[in-house]
Amino acid sequence: MRANLVERTVRGTVLVLEMNDPASRNALSRGMLAGLSEAIGHVDANVLGIVLTGGADCFSAGGDFRELKGTSEDLGYDEAVSAVVAAILASDRIVVAAIEGPCMGAAADIALACDYRIAGAGGFVQIPAVRLGILYNPAAVERIGRSYPRDTVRRLLLAGERFDDHEARRAGLFSRVVPKGESVGAALRDLERLDAGQADAVRATKRLLADLEAGRADRAHWERRRAELLDSEQRGAAIRRAHARFIDKPGTRR
Numbered sequence: 001m002r003a004n005l006v007e008r009t010v011r012g013t014v015l016v017l018e019m020n021d022p023a024s025r026n027a028l029s030r031g032m033l034a035g036l037s038e039a040i041g042h043v044d045a046n047v048l049g050i051v052l053t054g055g056a057d058c059f060s061a062g063g064d065f066r067e068l069k070g071t072s073e074d075l076g077y078d079e080a081v082s083a084v085v086a087a088i089l090a091s092d093r094i095v096v097a098a099i100e101g102p103c104m105g106a107a108a109d110i111a112l113a114c115d116y117r118i119a120g121a122g123g124f125v126q127i128p129a130v131r132l133g134i135l136y137n138p139a140a141v142e143r144i145g146r147s148y149p150r151d152t153v154r155r156l157l158l159a160g161e162r163f164d165d166h167e168a169r170r171a172g173l174f175s176r177v178v179p180k181g182e183s184v185g186a187a188l189r190d191l192e193r194l195d196a197g198q199a200d201a202v203r204a205t206k207r208l209l210a211d212l213e214a215g216r217a218d219r220a221h222w223e224r225r226r227a228e229l230l231d232s233e234q235r236g237a238a239i240r241r242a243h244a245r246f247i248d249k250p251g252t253r254r
Contacts, residue, residue, distance in 0.1 A: 006035035013048040014191045015039075015093075016184065018055055025061035026054040028106050032064075033080040036110075040087040040095065048199055049191030050091070052114060053098040053184050054107075059123070062105025078137045081106045085113040085140070089210055092203035094191060098183035099123045099174070108156075109140050112147070115206070116175035118190075119165050120183040125173050128160040146213065148172055197234045204229060 009016040017039050019026040026032075040050060054060050063081075068074050088095050088110070097103075097111040099119040108125045111117055129136040136157060145153050152171040155161040168174040178186045194202065204225055211217035 005029070005032040006039055008039060010044075010047070011188055012192055013046055013194060013196075014051060014188055015043055015047045015049070016051045016053065016188070018053050019060055020055070022055065022058070024064065024066075025058045025102065026107070027061050027064035027066070028081065028110075029064040029067055030077065030080050033084055037080075037083045037087045040084070040091055043091075043093060046196075047093060048194040048196075048202065049094040049096065051096050051098050051184060051187045051191065052111070053187075054100065054103075056100055056181055058101040059097070059099045059103040059111065060107030061102055062107050081109060082137065082139065084110050085143075088113045092206045094194075094202065094206065096187040096191065098187045099125070100181065100183055102126075105129065109137075109144070112144055112173065117173070118176045118178060118183045118186045119168065119174040120178055121165055121180040123168075123174070123177075123183070124162055124164045125156075125168050126160065126162040127156055130158065131160045197237055200232065200234055201229055 004020055007018040007020045009018070017036065019028075019032060019036070021027060021029070021032065036052075040052075043050065063077065068077060095114045097114040097117040099111060099117055100123055101120075103111050103119075103123060103125045105127055108127050111125070127136065141157060144157070148156075149172055152173065155171070156163070156173070163171055163173055165174065165177045169177050176186065208217065208222055208225075211222075
């Protein structure tokens with residue numbers, strides 16, 4: 001496996017993960033999938049957000065057909081894709097997909113598991129599994145079906161429809177569309193607003209959302225966790241800053 005299939009760059013408190021196999025249009029080899037799983041699952045304590053990108057021209061063309069046989073032996077490949085999705089869902093950091101160009105097949109599955117997606121103009125998303133005679137991974141179908149509108153899911157998975165940038169935005173697949181080449185910059189601007197004082201609240205909210213989506217939220221646990229955060233020094237410092245800005249400032253309306 002090439003050592004740099006997934007390039008890591010730290011920008012302050014943000015980790016940028018770039019899939020790096022332009023010759024294959026970032027086809028998701030098992031090596032690349034393993035690199036993504038490892039990188040997302042093991043981040044430094046000071047990292048508050050993660051940006052996943054394929055670079056300036058192509059997020060990913062999807063599965064690496066050089067590693068697929070077209071038989072049930074490919075179930076092992078599905079497990080490698082699922083491991084990346086599981087790492088994203090289990091992460092208590094905000095994970096943003098910054099999409100330029102194609103985002104297809106297994107790559108779309110991974111991007112749709114991220115907390116949100118920012119696409120450069122001209123980006124598109126497609127899962128053409130049925131066109132290849134494939135029933136897509138049932139676990140992924142279940143997750144996508146829970147997370148996105150019914151009509152969108154059927155167009156995406158039954159028709160294998162290609163959703164171009166603004167249509168993907170209208171369908172809820174892209175969260176925002178920015179000028180071509182600016183998706184990573186937009187994601188960084190979002191995440192660089194975070195500071196250490198927000199870390200516990202962001203991580204708790206991410207875990208609560210994951211529990212709710214999985215149907216396993218323990219209300220009593222989360223009420224206790226909320227009380228802990230209300231009593232935390234981070235919360236106290238945030239309130240003191242708010243007082244300084246909006247209440248104690250001379251001439252401010254009370």
